Each structure stands twice: as C-alpha cells, then as structure tokens.
Amino acid sequence: MGVREAVTSRSGADGSRALRWRWRTATIAAGWAFPADWALAEVDDVCRAVLGEGDPCRELYRLGGARAEAGAGLAETLLDLAALHAVLAQPPGSTGVVPADVDAIPARMLRSTALGWGDVMSRQAASCSADDPLSGLATPAYLRTRLREVYAEARALGRQEHVLVLVSLDLSRTSGWSRVVAMTLLADALREVFDAGETVASIGPSVACVLLRRDRHLARAVANLRVLTADRLAVDPHVAPTGPVGVRLEELPPTCEDAAALIARLGRSEH
Known part of the structure; x- marks a missing residue:
C-alpha cells in the first residue's frame, strides 16, 4: 500500500491535509524558492482529485495555470509536480527527503500541468490587461x-x-x-x-x-x-x-x- 492508499484510508479532509503537508515539504526540500506562495486553492483541489477515483488531469491543468498567474516559471511548476508524484509513490511510513524527479512524472500529469501553465502565459501575453480581474488592482x-x-x-x-x-x-x-x-x-x-x-x-x-x-x-x-x-x-x-x-x-x-x-x-x- 502506497502513500495514496494510506492517506485515502483516513477521513477525506484528514487525508487531503496529510497529502498537502507531505507534498509541500517535498517541494520545498526540492528547492522551491518562495514557500509563502506555494499554497493555492488549486493545491487543495489536486489533493482531493488524486485521492479520489477520477482523473486528476483537469485539476492539474488548473494548478498549472494558477502557478503561472502567481509568477512561478515552468521549471519550478514541474518541480512541484514531481514532488507530488514522488510523495504519491512513496511507501507508507517512509521518512526523510523525498527526491523529486521531473523525468519520472507520468506523461498525462506532465502534459496537463504544462498546458495549464502555457495557456495562462499565452493569454497574459495576448491581453496585457492593466487590471487584475479578481482584485481590480493594477497588474x-x-x-x-x-x-x-x-x-x-x-x-x-x-x-x-x-x-x-x-x-x-x-x-x-x-x-x-x-x-x-x-x-x-x-x-x-x-x-x-x-x-x-x-x-x-x-x-x-x-x-x-x-x-x-x-x-x-x-x-x-x-x-x-x-x-x-x-x-x-x-x-x-x-x-x-x-x-x-x-x-x-x-x-x-x-x-x-x-x-x-x-x-x-x-x-x-x-x-
């Protein structure tokens, strides 16, 4: 039984929080430069999706877009994804640093996240809006x-x-x-x-x-x-x-x- 099964066996909210904590720890250990901006709403969506029975690609696409909007580069975004994949692949009860290997990310996860990141960057380049759509503040x-x-x-x-x-x-x-x-x-x-x-x-x-x-x-x-x-x-x-x-x-x-x-x-x- 891997980490995915171990955390899924808990209650839904507890399992999602446990995965979120391990994912964040692995990402920061892998070199995420700004811990304060790691936590996004889309992170929680991805945690719930990968612990469920469905395909998490839609949530990963949104996470990729959210990372782009927050200023994370593609390499950094994929490093974060690699940390998630590494955590999910670990056996239960494992401790220590989880190595994040971008080359080990499954193609579907990689493609969905990269497309989400790329689509947001393309829209930003095309629109160059002067205002942030949520806050109304200048960009x-x-x-x-x-x-x-x-x-x-x-x-x-x-x-x-x-x-x-x-x-x-x-x-x-x-x-x-x-x-x-x-x-x-x-x-x-x-x-x-x-x-x-x-x-x-x-x-x-x-x-x-x-x-x-x-x-x-x-x-x-x-x-x-x-x-x-x-x-x-x-x-x-x-x-x-x-x-x-x-x-x-x-x-x-x-x-x-x-x-x-x-x-x-x-x-x-x-x-």
Missing part, C-alpha cells in the same frame, strides 16, 4: 510601466521622490476562496486610502504595493491602512486566520531594472 506589468515613468521623472528632477508601500497578508493558514476574499478586502482598503492617483498594484498571491510620491501625509495614510484593513478582515470569519496585515515602506533602488527585480522578489517572498 505587475502595469506597475513596471509606471516605474519606468517614475524613474524618467527622477532623472529629469535629479532626485527620486517616489516610494513603495508594501502590503502583505499571511495566507498560509487559509485555503480556497478564503484567500481570494482576503485579497479582495485588502484591495478595497487600499483603494479607499490611496485614492488620489497613486498606483495600487497586486504583485503576488498575498502581496500588494502602492507606488506614490513621498509627502507629509504618508505616515498617516500607512497608519490608516493598517486600521482599515484590520477592520475589513474582521468582518468575515472565514478570513480571520490571515493574521495582522504587514505594511512597510520600501525605498526604490537606484535603477528601474533593480526596481522591477525587487517587485518580482517581494511579490513571492512576502507572507
């Missing part, structure tokens, strides 16, 4: 455009007048639509506090940021954001496990290229 692509404009302005002025306000939620204890609801509530608070032309963008599954000009009202706006976000999250009991919102100022680096790299890193490394 990372639009933020990069604004950064180029800000740096051009700074060169003309001889000084940098803009700063980033980084806002993050710890969604590690939430799953499914609770994560979406939490980020939607955060987006509402951001738009209410920063409503004078600032660029408010989603840069990761649990991270947003504001690009704005530094002025004497900045400290008050940050304090208001902390209070308002806490109030919004407290209204919905399903998002209570998100914990306190993290808000901090982030200085812009010397070049626009450095700023783009900073945004990409912050979007995946924050809780």
Whole structure:
C-alpha cells in the first residue's frame, strides 16, 4: 500500500491535509524558492482529485495555470509536480527527503500541468490587461510601466521622490476562496486610502504595493491602512486566520531594472 492508499484510508479532509503537508515539504526540500506562495486553492483541489477515483488531469491543468498567474516559471511548476508524484509513490511510513524527479512524472500529469501553465502565459501575453480581474488592482506589468515613468521623472528632477508601500497578508493558514476574499478586502482598503492617483498594484498571491510620491501625509495614510484593513478582515470569519496585515515602506533602488527585480522578489517572498 502506497502513500495514496494510506492517506485515502483516513477521513477525506484528514487525508487531503496529510497529502498537502507531505507534498509541500517535498517541494520545498526540492528547492522551491518562495514557500509563502506555494499554497493555492488549486493545491487543495489536486489533493482531493488524486485521492479520489477520477482523473486528476483537469485539476492539474488548473494548478498549472494558477502557478503561472502567481509568477512561478515552468521549471519550478514541474518541480512541484514531481514532488507530488514522488510523495504519491512513496511507501507508507517512509521518512526523510523525498527526491523529486521531473523525468519520472507520468506523461498525462506532465502534459496537463504544462498546458495549464502555457495557456495562462499565452493569454497574459495576448491581453496585457492593466487590471487584475479578481482584485481590480493594477497588474505587475502595469506597475513596471509606471516605474519606468517614475524613474524618467527622477532623472529629469535629479532626485527620486517616489516610494513603495508594501502590503502583505499571511495566507498560509487559509485555503480556497478564503484567500481570494482576503485579497479582495485588502484591495478595497487600499483603494479607499490611496485614492488620489497613486498606483495600487497586486504583485503576488498575498502581496500588494502602492507606488506614490513621498509627502507629509504618508505616515498617516500607512497608519490608516493598517486600521482599515484590520477592520475589513474582521468582518468575515472565514478570513480571520490571515493574521495582522504587514505594511512597510520600501525605498526604490537606484535603477528601474533593480526596481522591477525587487517587485518580482517581494511579490513571492512576502507572507
């Protein structure tokens, strides 16, 4: 009896949680760079699907797409899939590091996940939408455009007048639509506090940021954001496990290229 049968023998929810925990452990051990962004609603769907009797390819396709939307590359996405496959193939009671071998992934699993990832990347390249469809915040692509404009302005002025306000939620204890609801509530608070032309963008599954000009009202706006976000999250009991919102100022680096790299890193490394 393998891990699949061992965890299936538990109750449905317990078995899914056990598989999820072992999968995450194996993925991080294999080199997943940003543990905070691993947990997605689609992960839970895949766990339920592989423990059931049906074909999990549809759920794997959606997971591949969700990984692409969260900023994971194809190699990283397939490494995660390899970790899942390795965990499922382990005998019950096994301990230690589970080796993730991409070359060992069954063709159907590999194809479904890669197609999901590729289809999302193709749509993103074709549409280049300026707004995130769920939160309504600006996309990372639009933020990069604004950064180029800000740096051009700074060169003309001889000084940098803009700063980033980084806002993050710890969604590690939430799953499914609770994560979406939490980020939607955060987006509402951001738009209410920063409503004078600032660029408010989603840069990761649990991270947003504001690009704005530094002025004497900045400290008050940050304090208001902390209070308002806490109030919004407290209204919905399903998002209570998100914990306190993290808000901090982030200085812009010397070049626009450095700023783009900073945004990409912050979007995946924050809780």
